[in-house]
Amino acid sequence: MLIPDLSPLWISLKVSLLATVIAFGVGTSVAYKMYHYRGKARSIVEGFLIAPLILPPTVVGFVLLVLLGKNGVLGQILAQWNLRLVFTWYAAVLAAIVVSFPLMYRAALGAFEQIDSLLLDAARCEGASELTVFWYIALPLAMPGILAGTLLTFARALGEFGATLMLAGNIPGQTQTMPMAIYFAVEAGAIEEGWFWTTIVVGISLVGIMAANSWKV
Amino acid sequence: MLVENIFHMRTKFWHGLLSVFVTVLLIADAQLTSTALRNQQIALPPAPTSTILVAAAASLQKALQEITPLYTRANPSQTINYNFAASGVLARQIERGAPVDVFIAAADKQMNDLQKQGLLASDKIDLLTNQLVLIVPWQSTNLTSFRQLLQPEIKRISIGEPRTVPAGQYATEVLKSLGLLELVKSKLVLSNNVKSVLTTVETGDVEAGIVYITDAKSSDKVKVVVIADRKLHSPIRYPIAVLKSSKSIAARQYVEFLQGQSAKAVFKKYGFGIAKP
Numbered sequence: 001m002l003i004p005d006l007s008p009l010w011i012s013l014k015v016s017l018l019a020t021v022i023a024f025g026v027g028t029s030v031a032y033k034m035y036h037y038r039g040k041a042r043s044i045v046e047g048f049l050i051a052p053l054i055l056p057p058t059v060v061g062f063v064l065l066v067l068l069g070k071n072g073v074l075g076q077i078l079a080q081w082n083l084r085l086v087f088t089w090y091a092a093v094l095a096a097i098v099v100s101f102p103l104m105y106r107a108a109l110g111a112f113e114q115i116d117s118l119l120l121d122a123a124r125c126e127g128a129s130e131l132t133v134f135w136y137i138a139l140p141l142a143m144p145g146i147l148a149g150t151l152l153t154f155a156r157a158l159g160e161f162g163a164t165l166m167l168a169g170n171i172p173g174q175t176q177t178m179p180m181a182i183y184f185a186v187e188a189g190a191i192e193e194g195w196f197w198t199t200i201v202v203g204i205s206l207v208g209i210m211a212a213n214s215w216k217v
Numbered sequence: 218m219l220v221e222n223i224f225h226m227r228t229k230f231w232h233g234l235l236s237v238f239v240t241v242l243l244i245a246d247a248q249l250t251s252t253a254l255r256n257q258q259i260a261l262p263p264a265p266t267s268t269i270l271v272a273a274a275a276s277l278q279k280a281l282q283e284i285t286p287l288y289t290r291a292n293p294s295q296t297i298n299y300n301f302a303a304s305g306v307l308a309r310q311i312e313r314g315a316p317v318d319v320f321i322a323a324a325d326k327q328m329n330d331l332q333k334q335g336l337l338a339s340d341k342i343d344l345l346t347n348q349l350v351l352i353v354p355w356q357s358t359n360l361t362s363f364r365q366l367l368q369p370e371i372k373r374i375s376i377g378e379p380r381t382v383p384a385g386q387y388a389t390e391v392l393k394s395l396g397l398l399e400l401v402k403s404k405l406v407l408s409n410n411v412k413s414v415l416t417t418v419e420t421g422d423v424e425a426g427i428v429y430i431t432d433a434k435s436s437d438k439v440k441v442v443v444i445a446d447r448k449l450h451s452p453i454r455y456p457i458a459v460l461k462s463s464k465s466i467a468a469r470q471y472v473e474f475l476q477g478q479s480a481k482a483v484f485k486k487y488g489f490g491i492a493k494p
Binding site (some may be wrong): 065069070071084086087165169170171172173174184186187188189190 | 303305306308309312372373375378380381403405406407408409417420421422423
């Protein structure tokens with residue numbers, strides 16, 4: 001069969017890798033903050049952080065579009081600097097970060113909560129700064145859980161479709177990811193093309209799972 | 218192991234959530250069962266009603282929704298349900314066995330596909346015609362022709378996905394005839410039906426879009442820049458046919474009604490042309 005234009009593969013990898021890196025950084029640090037935070041607003045804040053996982057992607061896409069669209073609050077601020085996000089590949093990255101963030105956050109929080117907090121306190125007693133405690137005690141101890149979360153985050157980012165289509169649009173060669181290519185191929189009755197992309201996505205997923213298993217401690 | 222230990226946390230919370238879900242499901246199920254039972258009792262003496270499902274091109278939505286009450290007033294025992302989507306999407310659904318009675322496409326191609334597969338019960342009839350227009354957001358400035366889509370200020374142009382959306386297919390034909398297609402290709406956002414093309418132009422998230430004149434007329438948030446010359450694209454025709462899978466006699470009646478005077482008046486009001494037989 002004819003091999004279709006491979007751009008959806010590169011776009012998907014570019015978008016989901018970048019989204020994973022950002023979600024990893026933000027998710028881990030927010031989780032560490034929340035691990036220490038015991039204030040009244042905890043459940044509300046946690047609710048907001050987890051919400052994109054529970055909401056349908058179309059709801060996430062709609063809200064982002066309303067905020068970032070040309071007439072949206074954030075969209076107008078961006079427009080002042082002559083920037084636009086909607087219908088660019090950055091929008092695809094943003095959509096992927098938002099929907100995959102809760103997985104990263106939950107995983108990191110769970111991993112931090114499993115650490116024996118006496119170890120952290122012991123370090124503090126010895127005079128370690130909070131930053132040192134984080135980098136040399138908390139993060140290494142939580143790393144297995146965080147890595148598992150990173151993998152889930154990448155998988156979710158790679159599979160993101162609904163919010164991405166709404167926010168980044170279907171622009172072949174720019175924002176058309178593999179899930180989008182599959183959707184439009186099937187709608188057009190191009191079953192072979194649908195199979196081609198499905199095979200690639202399944203292949204990437206299998207490799208990911210095998211990699212995760214080989215990391216197992 | 219790795220994945221497991223993430224979710225060990227807060228087991229109580231998850232148990233709580235689970236029990237809420239189960240309760241909701243039980244209540245919903247009880248509700249449905251009781252409604253179903255009640256309906257069954259009412260439905261015992263079968264009333265001579267019939268329901269037909271019409272798969273229609275997205276561009277027909279407003280006009281058909283206005284025509285439906287006219288039809289059901291004349292035929293109170295019938296119910297018309299619609300599935301509005303891109304013609305290509307509808308054709309795929311029908312091929313895969315969707316229980317559709319009547320299909321109205323926005324292009325010959327999709328209807329011909331079904332005809333070749335022997336899925337039509339009747340010959341197709343050309344019902345309507347339409348025209349293609351270039352639109353911009355209402356507050357937008359200075360576009361006067363298709364050629365100006367080349368301007369650098371025009372960053373995004375919304376059209377239908379050409380393989381499934383007839384309006385997108387006609388739009389690429391126009392751009393191709395004008396020698397613009399390759400030049401503007403990187404600006405094209407391909408939407409999954411013509412209504413969403415209209416919406417992206419309405420919100421101003423794209424600088425221009427190509428839709429039917431009927432879509433443009435239905436919105437006060439866009440303005441028409443130019444009507445595409447009919448010579449630039451294949452003729453826009455809306456064929457209608459009853460499908461073989463239809464068990465309803467009402468389907469033919471409905472198709473005839475759409476060709477009648479009262480339906481034609483509504484179609485004309487929305488800007489459609491009536492196809493010559």
